[in-house]
Amino acid sequence: MSITIRPYDEADAHDIAELYNRHRDNPNPVVGGITGDELRRELAERDTGTFLVAVDDGRVVGTFGLFHNTGRRSARAGELIADMFFVAPAYRNGVITGRLFTEAVEWMVRSGCLVLRLTVNPANTVAFRLYRRVGCVSVGQTVPGEDGNVELHNYIPLILRSVFHDLGPEVKAALGGLNSFATVTESRDDELRSDVRVVDGVRTVDYCLAVGEFRLTASVDVDRGAVRQARITGPDGDSRELRVAEPPYRIRAHRRPEPHRFTSGALTVEVDGDEGTVRVLGDGHHGPLFVSTWPSCRADRPAGWREGEPRDLRFAPVPGGVRITERCGDDEITGTVTLDEGALCQEFAFTRRPGRLFQTVALRQGTLALDGEQPVPLGLGLGVRDASEVVAAARVLPAGSAPAWTGAEWTVRMPVTAPARLIHSGLLERGLEPGPDGTARLRTEFHRRTAAAAGATPAVRPLDGARRVQLDATAAGVTSWKEGTAKVLRSPHPRVRAFGNNPRWSAGLWVTAEPARHSRATGLGWGVRSTGDWEPKQPFGLYEPQQGIAWELDAPDDTAAPVRVVVSSPAGGEGEEAVLWLTPNTGRRTTLAVDSAGTRWELDSGDFRQIWASAAAVRLADGSWLTCRPEHPAGDTEIVLRTTPSGLLVGCAAPAGGEAAWRLTVGDGPGV
Numbered sequence: 001m002s003i004t005i006r007p008y009d010e011a012d013a014h015d016i017a018e019l020y021n022r023h024r025d026n027p028n029p030v031v032g033g034i035t036g037d038e039l040r041r042e043l044a045e046r047d048t049g050t051f052l053v054a055v056d057d058g059r060v061v062g063t064f065g066l067f068h069n070t071g072r073r074s075a076r077a078g079e080l081i082a083d084m085f086f087v088a089p090a091y092r093n094g095v096i097t098g099r100l101f102t103e104a105v106e107w108m109v110r111s112g113c114l115v116l117r118l119t120v121n122p123a124n125t126v127a128f129r130l131y132r133r134v135g136c137v138s139v140g141q142t143v144p145g146e147d148g149n150v151e152l153h154n155y156i157p158l159i160l161r162s163v164f165h166d167l168g169p170e171v172k173a174a175l176g177g178l179n180s181f182a183t184v185t186e187s188r189d190d191e192l193r194s195d196v197r198v199v200d201g202v203r204t205v206d207y208c209l210a211v212g213e214f215r216l217t218a219s220v221d222v223d224r225g226a227v228r229q230a231r232i233t234g235p236d237g238d239s240r241e242l243r244v245a246e247p248p249y250r251i252r253a254h255r256r257p258e259p260h261r262f263t264s265g266a267l268t269v270e271v272d273g274d275e276g277t278v279r280v281l282g283d284g285h286h287g288p289l290f291v292s293t294w295p296s297c298r299a300d301r302p303a304g305w306r307e308g309e310p311r312d313l314r315f316a317p318v319p320g321g322v323r324i325t326e327r328c329g330d331d332e333i334t335g336t337v338t339l340d341e342g343a344l345c346q347e348f349a350f351t352r353r354p355g356r357l358f359q360t361v362a363l364r365q366g367t368l369a370l371d372g373e374q375p376v377p378l379g380l381g382l383g384v385r386d387a388s389e390v391v392a393a394a395r396v397l398p399a400g401s402a403p404a405w406t407g408a409e410w411t412v413r414m415p416v417t418a419p420a421r422l423i424h425s426g427l428l429e430r431g432l433e434p435g436p437d438g439t440a441r442l443r444t445e446f447h448r449r450t451a452a453a454a455g456a457t458p459a460v461r462p463l464d465g466a467r468r469v470q471l472d473a474t475a476a477g478v479t480s481w482k483e484g485t486a487k488v489l490r491s492p493h494p495r496v497r498a499f500g501n502n503p504r505w506s507a508g509l510w511v512t513a514e515p516a517r518h519s520r521a522t523g524l525g526w527g528v529r530s531t532g533d534w535e536p537k538q539p540f541g542l543y544e545p546q547q548g549i550a551w552e553l554d555a556p557d558d559t560a561a562p563v564r565v566v567v568s569s570p571a572g573g574e575g576e577e578a579v580l581w582l583t584p585n586t587g588r589r590t591t592l593a594v595d596s597a598g599t600r601w602e603l604d605s606g607d608f609r610q611i612w613a614s615a616a617a618v619r620l621a622d623g624s625w626l627t628c629r630p631e632h633p634a635g636d637t638e639i640v641l642r643t644t645p646s647g648l649l650v651g652c653a654a655p656a657g658g659e660a661a662w663r664l665t666v667g668d669g670p671g672v
Contacts, residue, residue, distance in 0.1 A: 003061075003091075005099050008051035013039045015060040016053065019088065026086050028389035031381060041392035045356075046070055047300040049080050050107045054087065054096045062087040064100040066108065066116075071358070071391040071429070072147070073304040075117065077249040078158075078225055080108060082118035101134060105157055112248050114158035115225055119149035122192055122528075123498035135185035137195040137205045139222045145515065146523025146610075147306075147388070148501035150192065155227075156185065159207060159218045162227040163242040171232065174212025184209050192503070192528060196222065204228060216242075225251045252310040260315055260322045264339045266448055271337060273315065275308035276324050277520075278337055280344055282446060284409040286636040286655075287518025288362050290444060292346065295354040295432060297326045297333040302355030305427060307521055321345075346442040348432050359444075361414075361426045362518060364612035364638065365597040366407035368425045370397075377594075377601050378405065378425050379611035386424040386609060394421035394429060408452070408597040408614075408635070413445040452598035460667030462559040463624055469555040469563070473542055476534045477507025483559055483666040486624045490583045490647060499583060500644035502526045508585075511542075511551045511567055514577045517612075517638065517653055524640060524653060527581040549578060562663040564631070571657035580652040580662055584618045584626050590648065592641060593617040593625075593670035600672060605643045613639045617670030618648060627671035628652055631661035 008016075014036035020026040021033035034042075043051055047068040054062030065084040068075050075081050082104065087096050108116060118136065120127050122144055136152035144150055160175065167175075186208045188195070196203045202221050209216040218230040226247055233239035257273035266283040276294030281287075293303040296311065303309065314325045321338030333350040348354070367375035368383055376383025387394040397403060397420045405412045405426070418433035418440075432440035465484020472479045472493060479493035489508025492499075499505035510529060517524040532546030541552030548570040555563045569578035589606040594613035603611070615629035616639045628650060630637040637660060640651045654660030665671055 002056065003094075003096055003099070004055045005052055005096075005103050006055065008043070008053050008063075010040060012053055012060055013037070013043075016063055019060055019063070020086065023086075023089065025089075028084055028086075030387050030390050030393045031385045034390050034393045038390060038392045042390050045392060049111065049113060050104065051084070052100055052104055052107075054091070054100055056091070061091050062096045062100055064104050066104055066113075068300060069302060069304060071304060071423075072306045072388070073117075074301060074307060074309050076115075076225065076309055077251050078113055078247055079115045079117055080113045082116055085118070097130065105154075109157045109161055114155075114161050114247060116154040116157065117151060118154075119147075119151050121148050121501050122150050123501050123503040125190065125498070125503065128503075129190055132188045132190060133185075135188075135207065137188070138193065139196050139203070139205060140194075141515070141522055142192050142194050143514075143528040144501040144526045145519075145521070146525070148526060153205075153222070155205065155207065155220045155222075156209065158220065158225070158247065159209070159216070159227055159230065162244050162247065163216070163218070163230045163232075165245060166243045167232065171211050171214050171216075174214065177212075184211065186210075191531070193531070199228075202228070223251075223253065225249075252312070254310050262321055262339060264320070265342065267339060267342065267446055269321070269337065269339050269344065271315070271322055271324065272308075273313070274310040275303060276311060276313050276326070276335070277303065277308055278344075278346070280339075280444075280446065282410050282448075284451075284635055285363075285407070286638075287516065289410055289446060290344070290412060291360040291362060291520060292442075292444075293357045293359075294324070294326075294335070295333065295348065295357040297328040297331045297350065297352070297354050299353060299355045302357065305358035305360060305520070342446045342448075344444045344446070346444075348440045348442075349438060350432070350434075350440075354432060357430050357432070358423075359414075359428045359430055360520075361405045361412050361428075363405050363407035363410065363412065363426065363597075364517070365614065366405060367597070367599070369404045369406070371401045371403075375406070376425070377596050377599070377603075377611060380424055380609040382425060382603075382608045382611060384422050384425045388423055388427070391421065391423055391429055394423045396420075397422055397428070406449070406597070409449050411447040411449055413447070415443055415445075417441065417443075455598075455600075458669065458671055460625070460627070460665065460669050460671045462665075462667050465559070467555055467557060467559050467563075469553065471540060471542070471553065472507070473534045473536050475507040475510075476529045476542065476544075477510030478553065479507050481508065481563075483624070486620060486622045486666060487585045488620065488626055488666055490585045499646045500526060500642065500649055502528050502649075504529050505583070505646075509553075509565075509580070509582050511549055511578065511580050513547050513549055513569060513572060513656060514579050514653070516577060517640070524577060524579070524651065527579065527649070527651065551580070559666070562665040564661060564663055566659055566661045567654065568659050569656045576656040577653045578656045578660060579654075580660075582626075582628070582650040582652075582664075584648055584650060585621050586618060586648050587621050588647075590621075591619040592648075593672040594639075594641065595672050605648055608643060610640060610642045613641065615639065615672050616641055616650065617672045618650065619670075620666075624666055624668060625670045627665045627667070629663055629671070630654070631663050
C-alpha cells in the first residue's frame with residue numbers, strides 16, 4: 001500500500017463522487033448520490049481554497065477540503081471551513097486521516113488563512129475525539145443544532161504564524177519536524193462544553209503547545225481572530241514573553257444595530273443592519289415566514305443560509321422600504337427592499353455580478369406545490385431530495401415557474417424569473433440576472449389564509465392491562481413505560497449511549513432547553529441533556545436547578561386516560577424553547593400519521609428526515625400507536641419528528657417561559 005496525498009484534479013471528480021456514493025457515512029450525503037459534474041460545480045461554487053485527495057494505487061480513498069463558503073456558512077477574513085473530510089473505512093486505522101489534516105493545515109499557514117473551522121456530529125465519538133486531540137476548540141454553540149453538528153475552531157496555525165518571527169532557531173527547527181498536531185497540543189476532554197474564558201471582558205481560549213522540548217502557551221481573542229499574548233518556556237524552565245504579530249487581515253466585528261423595520265398590513269419586514277439579511281414576519285406565524293440573505297458585491301463571499309458576515313452597508317429609507325448599498329473597492333451593489341400589499345420586492349443593481357443569495361420559506365407545516373405536480377408535505381427529504389450538503393445537486397426550477405408554499409394561515413408564492421435551485425422543500429439558491437435596464441428583480445408574494453377548523457380527534461381504543469411508568473433522576477427522565485404488554489419507549493438505561501446526533505441519550509422521555517426552532521444559526525437541537533443533576537420533584541417529576549427547568553408527569557392507572565406531561569421553564573433568551581423528547585419503541589421503519597397545517601398525512605419513516613406537525617402518531621413495534629398532541633393547541637406549540645439510524649426521535653416544542661402541557665396516548669390506532 002503506497003498512499004499519495006495530492007491536490008485535486010478535475011479528472012478526480014467522478015471517482016470522488018463514487019467514493020461518497022458507496023458509503024452512507026460520508027459527511028456530505030445526498031439521497032440518490034451525486035455525479036462527478038455536480039461535485040465539480042460544488043467545488044467551484046464554494047470558492048475552494050484547497051482540496052486534497054488521498055490516492056492508493058490510482059484509487060481515491062480519502063478527501064479533505066478547505067473552503068471560503070459551504071452554502072450553509074461563510075468564513076470570515078483569515079478563516080477557512082473544513083468540509084468533505086472523508087476516508088474510506090478500510091483506511092481509517094492508518095495514517096491517512098492525520099496526513100490529510102496536517103497537509104491541509106500546512107497549506108493554510110502558507111496561504112495566510114490561519115483559523116480553521118469545521119463541524120462534527122458529537123455522537124461520532126471517533127471523529128469528535130480526533131478533532132479535540134488536534135487542538136479544535138468550542139467557542140460557540142456547544143450542543144448540536146438542527147443539522148446535527150457542533151462547530152469547532154482550530155487556532156494553532158494562527159498562534160504559530162503570530163509568534164514565528166520571535167522564536168529561536170531551536171524552536172523553529174522543532175516546528176519543522178512536526179508531522180501531526182496531535183503530538184503538539186495538550187489533550188482536551190471529550191465534553192460538549194465551551195472552551196471560552198472571559199478575561200477583561202474579552203472572550204479567549206488558551207493553548208499549550210509542546211514544540212520539541214519547548215512549551216508555547218498562548219491566549220487567543222476569538223472575536224478578533226488574533227493572539228492576545230504568548231510565552232515560550234525552555235527545557236530549563238526559563239520563559240519569556242513573545243512579541244505577537246498582528247494577523248494579515250482584519251475581521252469586521254458585529255455592531256448589533258437595531259434592524260430596519262417597515263410594516264404593511266399583517267406583515268413586517270426586518271433588515272439586519274450588519275448583514276443585510278431580510279426577514280418577513282407574519283401575524284399568527286411563530287418565527288419568520290421568509291428569510292433572504294444579502295448577495296454581497298464580492299461574488300466569492302456570499303452569505304450562507306445559516307450565517308452571514310458583517311458587511312459595510314449603508315442604508316437609506318425609500319417609500320415602503322429601505323435601500324442598501326455595499327461597496328468593495330471599485331465594485332458596488334445596491335439593493336432596494338420594499339413591501340406593498342403583500343408583495344416583497346427586491347431590486348438589485350451592480351457594477352459586477354454579485355454572489356448568489358439564499359432564500360428560506362420558513363413555513364414548517366403545510367405543502368409545497370410545484371408547477372404541474374401534486375402538492376407534497378413540507379419536510380426534509382419529502383417531495384424534494386435534501387441537497388443541503390451539496391447545493392450543486394439541488395433541483396433546478398426553470399424560469400417561468402411559480403412554486404407555492406401553503407401553511408395553516410399563510411401562502412407564500414414565488415414567481416421565478418431566472419433559473420433557481422431548490423435545495424430542499426423550503427430552501428432556494430438564487431442567482432441575480434439583470435433585466436434590459438440592468439436591474440435584477442425578485443418578487444415574493446404573501447397571502448393571508450383562513451385557518452381550517454380542527455377536525456375531530458379519531459376515537460382510539462386503549463390497550464388492555466396495567467400502565468407502568470418508571471422515572472429515574474439519574475437518567476434525567478422516564479426509563480420505562482408499558483401499557484399492558486406494549487413497550488412504549490426505547491431507553492438505554494442504566495447506560496448512556498448515542499442516539500442520532502445526541503451523545504448523551506439516557507432515557508426514553510426527557511426535557512431540555514433548546515435554541516429556537518426558527519433560529520437561522522442553529523435551528524432546534526437534538527435533546528442533549530445538561531450536565532447538571534436532576535432532582536426528584538413531587539408528586540412525579542424532575543427539576544434541574546442549573547437551568548430552572550421542571551416537568552411533572554401524570555400517569556393515571558386508567559389506560560383510557562392520557563399520560564399528561566407539564567413542562568415549566570423560565571423565560572430564556574429570544575426564541576428559546578422547552579422541548580419534551582421521546583424515543584418511541586419502533587422497528588427500523590415504521591408508519592406515522594401527522595397533522596401538518598390541518599392536513600393529515602400518513603408517512604413511512606424511511607422516506608424522510610424531518611417533518612413538523614401540530615399532532616403526530618407513531619406505530620409502535622407491537623402494532624399499537626403512540627399519539628402526541630398539545631393539551632392546548634396553538635401556533636407556537638409544534639412537534640418535530642426526525643428519522644435517524646438509531647431510530648425515531650420525537651420532540652414536542654413550546655416557547656420557553658411558563659408552562660406547556662402535552663397529552664400522550666397509546667391505543668389500537670392513530671389519534672390523528
